[in-house]
Structures are given as structure tokens and as C-alpha cells.
Amino acid sequence: MSAVKAQVPHISIKVETNTNRSIDYIATKTDPGTFLVVLNFTNLTNSLSKEREIATITGYAGNVYTMRPENKNQDIRYSNFTFSYIRGKLNPKYDPEFVYLLPYQNGTKVKALELTDGKAKYLGSTTPNSWKIYRFSTDAADTVTAVRKGIVVELKDIYDTDSREGVAFTSNQNFIMIEHADGTLAEYNGFKKGSTTVKVGDVVFPGASLGMSSKASENAEPSITLVLSYLKSADFESAKDKTKQRDKSLYGYITGKFLTGENSSMVLESNQVYTSVIAPAIVQKELTKKELKALVKK
Incomplete structure (x- = not known):
């Protein structure tokens, strides 16, 4: 797996806030392969999530992650959101005798x-x-x-x-x-x-x-x-x-x-x-x- 190929832009993520104050991070992909996605949040408050979350996505589109509020009567807040990704399923169980x-x-x-x-x-x-x-x-x-x-x-x-x-x-x-x-x-x-x-x-x-x-x-x-x-x-x-x-x-x-x-x-x-x-x-x-x-x- 070359570093050059890992840099190709494969994924975009759209952020949607739901009526229950949870937030969905929905990905669109250019191919059906499995990707590991790392979500990073800065100054995150009122969330059950950590500032660094890891998720896996397959197929061409789907919900990568849902963030839920700690206090359901208040909004989740953060100052910045970035994400990184790389091709593959993290530590898959494979048969070495295959x-x-x-x-x-x-x-x-x-x-x-x-x-x-x-x-x-x-x-x-x-x-x-x-x-x-x-x-x-x-x-x-x-x-x-x-x-x-x-x-x-x-x-x-x-x-x-x-x-x-x-x-x-x-x-x-x-x-x-x-x-x-x-x-x-x-x-x-x-x-x-x-x-x-x-x-x-x-x-x-x-x-x-x-x-x-x-x-x-x-x-x-x-x-x-x-x-x-x-x-x-x-x-x-x-x-x-x-x-x-x-x-x-x-x-x-x-x-x-x-x-x-x-x-x-x-x-x-x-x-x-x-x-x-x-x-x-x-x-x-x-x-x-x-x-x-x-x-x-x-």
C-alpha cells in the first residue's frame, strides 16, 4: 500500500443535526471499499463522544458516526471538526493459512x-x-x-x-x-x-x-x-x-x-x-x- 495512493481524496462527510440534538456524520465515497475514518473535534462540550473518535465505513455512502448530547436539553458544541481516513478494515481477523x-x-x-x-x-x-x-x-x-x-x-x-x-x-x-x-x-x-x-x-x-x-x-x-x-x-x-x-x-x-x-x-x-x-x-x-x-x- 503506497503512501501516494493513500492520499487520493475518496471520502466527503456531510454534517446533519437532528431534532433530538444528536449529530450525524454522513459520508459519500468514490468506491465500495472499507475505510477507517478518524473524526477529530476541538473544544467539544455537552457530548458523550470523545474529541477523537474512530469509525469504519463500507459501500458508497452511509452514516459514519452519530454524536449524542450529554444533556439532551442543550446543543452539542465544538469549535472545529476535521477528519482523516485510510483504506482498510482495522485489524481484520484473517486466516494466515489461507x-x-x-x-x-x-x-x-x-x-x-x-x-x-x-x-x-x-x-x-x-x-x-x-x-x-x-x-x-x-x-x-x-x-x-x-x-x-x-x-x-x-x-x-x-x-x-x-x-x-x-x-x-x-x-x-x-x-x-x-x-x-x-x-x-x-x-x-x-x-x-x-x-x-x-x-x-x-x-x-x-x-x-x-x-x-x-x-x-x-x-x-x-x-x-x-x-x-x-x-x-x-x-x-x-x-x-x-x-x-x-x-x-x-x-x-x-x-x-x-x-x-x-x-x-x-x-x-x-x-x-x-x-x-x-x-x-x-x-x-x-x-x-x-x-x-x-x-x-x-
């Missing part, structure tokens, strides 16, 4: 490379110690597929292939962000411009096409990078403080276990070649009954 597909079509030979410090190449020394990136490369540009069922919450498809040498991970890449049912996130980076096949709001199944891989540099093999993550902290203030330690990231990163032609559940070894397998059991395990019926009819 098995993902490799991000390519069935039978594709894929070379895996684990990049543990990639973000530092373009964000200086702010990389958290837990940062983990998987790069998957193939001999020729190929179709990139979803590693797990989820909903597309963000994408960018505007950049030409980055031809700079020595770039392991750059912010100027076409990417797709997918949120999974448990609140974890998958960020796929490095799509060929104009090749993405999904849009924000689409539900994608494991093995579904997302777009085409591209070269990170002129002499590099076509590849895609994958980051599996989750929101682990709401401490925005520490995250903005550049004097803090490098591991003070708002996100935690997941060491995924993958289904390959060589093993049914494994942590990938760097610089090894694996065979992508699209197994029905993996594809179907998170599908609803309606989705399963539709899949059978195809």
Missing part, C-alpha cells in the same frame, strides 16, 4: 521473487521492516489473474511502461486494488497500459483475468508485483512523523501461502519457478450459492 492462487493462468510457468525492501527505492527510509512484495515474472507478457475472490476498490491505468533501469517497485505503475471478504487487501502493480479488464465495483473470482503484465525496465522480463496487506493501526500522527522508526507502518503485510503445481500450500521461495494451477476447490471456496450456480452454467 491458500492463494498464483496470479497467472493455469499451466503458466512463473518465477517468484520476494522483495522485502522495495518501497525504499522510491520513498526513502520510511519502509517498514515487515514490508513484503512478491514479483512474479514470465518469459513473455501474459494475462494476470486474481489470486483470491474480492471486490475491485481502486485502479489506475494511465502509465506507459516504466523504462528506468534498477526500479524494483515504483509509484508510477498501473495497479488494481482488490479487497477480500475478511478485510485484507491485494494490490497488483505493473499492468500494461490499456490492458486492465475490470472496473471499480466489480466482484472478481480467483483466476479471473485482470489485465496484462508489462516490463518494469527495457531489459527486464514481463512481471507483476503483488502486495498482500491489512490495516493494523489508526495512529495517523506517528505515521506522519518521519523521525519515527521504519516499522511504524499503518499496514501489516501477509506472507501468503500459494497453490502451485509443485505443492498444494506453500510459502514461495525467492528465485524459484512454479507452475500456476487453477483448482476448482480454491476457486469455489469463497463463492456464494448463487455464484456457484452461475459458475456451473458457464
